Amino acid sequence: MRDFQLPGRSPVRSTGAMVATSHPLSTQAALDILRTGGNAVDAAVCASAVQAVVEPQSTGIGGDCFVLYCAGGSDKVLALNGSGRSPAAASIDSFRAMGLDAVPTYGPHSVTIPGAIDAWDRLVRDQGRMTLAEVLAPAIHYAEKGYVVHDRVAFDWAEAAGLLSDDEASTSIFLRDGQPYAAGDLHIQARLGATLRTIAEQGRCGFYEGRVAEAIVARLRQLGGVHTLEDFAATACDYVSSVTIDYRGFRVHQMPPNNQGLTALLMLNILGEDKISGHDPVGAERFHLLVEAARLAYRERDRRLAEIDRDGPVVETLLSKDYARRLHSSIDRRRAMTDLPEFEFRRSDTVYISIVDQDRNAISFINSTYHAFGSGITCPETGVVLQNRGSSFRVDPEHPNALAPSKRPMHTIMPGMLTRDGRAVMPFGVMGGDYQPMGNVHFLSNVLDFGMDVQAALDAPRVFHSEGVLRAERGVPAETVDQLTALGHAVEEALEPFGGGQAVWIDWEKGTLTGASDSRKDGMASGF
Template identity: 65%
Template sequence: MRDFQLPGRSPVRATEGMVATSHPLSTLAAIHMLRSGGNAIDAAVCAAAVQAVVEPQSTGIGGDCFVLYCPKGQGEVLAFNGSGRAPAAATVDWYQENGFSELPKQGPHAVTIPGAVDAWCGLLEDHGRKGIADALAPAIHYAENGYVVHDRVACDWEESKIDLSADKAAARIFLPGGKPPTAGDVHRQPELAATLRIIAENGRAGFYEGQVAEDIVGRLRQLGGLHTLDDFAATKGDYKAAISTSYRGYDIQQTPPNNQGLTALLMLNVLSGFDLAAVDPSGAERLHLEVEAGRLAYRDRDNLLADQDHVTVSVKTLLSSAYADQLRAAIDPQPAMTELPRLELPGSDTVYISVVDGDRNAVSFISSTYDSFGSGIVSPKTGIALQNRGTSFRLDPKHPNCIAPRKRPMHTIMPGMMTKNGRAVMPFGVMGGGYQPFGHVHLLTNMIDFNMDPQQAIDAARVFCGVVEAGRGVGVGAVEGLRQRGHQVVEPRHPLGGGQAVLIDWDKGTLTGASDARKDGLALGY
């Protein structure tokens, strides 16, 4: 139990349904969806659509998503890949011949075809009770009538003003009066509201065919992009078998690559050989072991992970106990490894949603346009900010993540699901670009090894590997202990990620929700 004399928040506890998101309006819309007869999939899509309006720096219908879904909380966990692909004309030869040494962070060549709307429509059709029109209704309302800009959103928005000013449509919509909105301002997106109405009326075709697709493709082609209407029409998400590893009796589920979920599983496999519960949860010894496991796992992420149609090393091999033993042998409890490069891992903007309904359908849902406002390009008639996931591709033909026609890039966003004995225990996620695998592991070890409740586990101070970033809550003694082990330690410029989780207690029939104070959101249940 937490110390009620100190700042903080209690977890939220309920029986019938629970939603945790990074924005109050998103959480409230999802709760209303559940209470009006929708299930967890309906609520998650509804929440994602609201966040596509009210957290425009982080997500939108110009982005992608990944989803883990456990129907009725039992049996197989379904993994849905809602990430888009490169244009059919995007060959590595074209980029090399046109003088590119890397994929840019902004502009048309950073844009992959958005997969979110296709995912929403497909998931609702396959597993929802309500249709796309019901799911989009709150988002349409906020885009059309306005929403109040929240504090963390305003902070992130302010940092994007230079990039937004480079695109006329972006500046018109997202820099009203020539500047970013501040906390407490009311912001409207009428063009986006009209686009959402088209999707509500026409479903998937309303985005990938007709006037919306034509406006997006026209703008990208005008800027020199390789995108075509055929690329949009061909976009289709798909179900994959979830990948997992066992950690202290729990099964941790992730979506398979092309995202970085495997990185968290590699870290857990390494850490399973150390007795974390015997050390101080806030001390240097625990943090050092996590940092070293992270450095090894992220090295493999950067060298090996890509669209599974283009890799040579199998997931099974990487998750084997023999490989975990090999990685673990490189870690010393005292000095930091010297043979690995220090990682430089940029952050990004993401939204994560966790929902469990009365039937115990459990959904772990994550969405993003990658960098703040994605590519910086906004489709002028539709009001859609387009993602910049293409910047993750490489231009080395020998690298598995090299760009290729209709190929998916390596993705940072990754939902998580903890299960035990064939039942869902907790849909969870941690946002923050490259930090996400590390954040998943820190959250899980806080709960499993140190018996924290979900809110305590999310609130706990964080570090990140590479040049070790230690959040302000990390104690002076722990920082000094990391430095004595050879780590360079700095304070991060921004908070390390954000997170949500909903814990299912099958014996008591209760749900416990948690949401990260590093963002604007909250958990609500009933």
């Protein structure tokens, strides 16, 4: 239980249903869907669509999504890969012929075909109770009538002002007199609202064929992209099998590659060799083990993960307890490792949604355009912001994540699901680009190793190692920072918070739900 004399928030508790998102309007819209006969799937797509409007820096219909779903609260996890592919004309040779020795971070060559709308449409048709038009109605309302910009949204929006100013359509929609919208401002996206109406009427065809697709492709090709209408028409999500490990008596589920979820599972296997619960949860010993396990797991991610075989040797190795045990043996409790490669931290702006409905259908849902405002390109006729997920590709033909025609890139956004004894226990997720495996593991360990409630587990101070520096949020105790420094970590204060997350815990014995939404974002959990 939290100290009520200190700032913070309590977890939200209910018996009927629970929604946790990173934006109040999204949470409220999803609850309305549940109250009017929709299920967790309908509510999640509704919430994601609302956030595509009210969190335009974080997500959009020009991006991708991944889903883990447990119908009726069972432990049978349905996984849906809604990530798009590179254009069929994209290749290392074609990029090099254009003078590119890397995939650009922004611009047309960073844009992969958006997969979200195809996944939303498929999920609602296969698993929902309502029509796509019904679940998109709140998003259409906020796009056409306007919404008030919230504080964390404004914080991220301001950081992307330079990117937005480089694109005429982005400038006209997301800047006012050359300045980003601020907290408390009213923002309207009429062209996006019209596009959502088309999708509501026509389903996926309203996005991947006809007027909308033609406008998006024309804009990309005008800028030098190689995208075609055939690339859009061919977009299709896939039902896949989750990858799993056991941790502290629970089963942890993540998406398989092309997703980076395996990174978190490898971390958990490494940490499973320790009795972490004996440490101070915000102490140097615990953070040192967490960071070193992360550095080992991220090394494997960067070497191996891409669009690879779910049942192939790479996945088998990274899920192996023996392999994790070998990695764990390389951790020195007295000193930070000095022989690991460093990687550049890439932050993304993403939305994660956790919902459990009255029938205990549990969904873990994540949607993103990758970096803030994605590629920086907005289609002027449709109001669609296009993702820059293609920037994850490599141009090294020997690397598994090498750019190739019609290929999915390695993806950072990762929904999680916890099950036990034949039942779903918790849909959960932590946003934040490269931080996500670290965030998911830190959160889970807070719950399963230290017995924190889900809100306290999300709110706990965070650290992350990248580019040779261990960055610590201001909530990390000064004594812990000093001790981590003594262990050889180059510790600096984090310039901004790490990630954000949501979770809903199902207590089957008591018949209750406990929801949480990360205080680092604007959102909230709410139920009935």
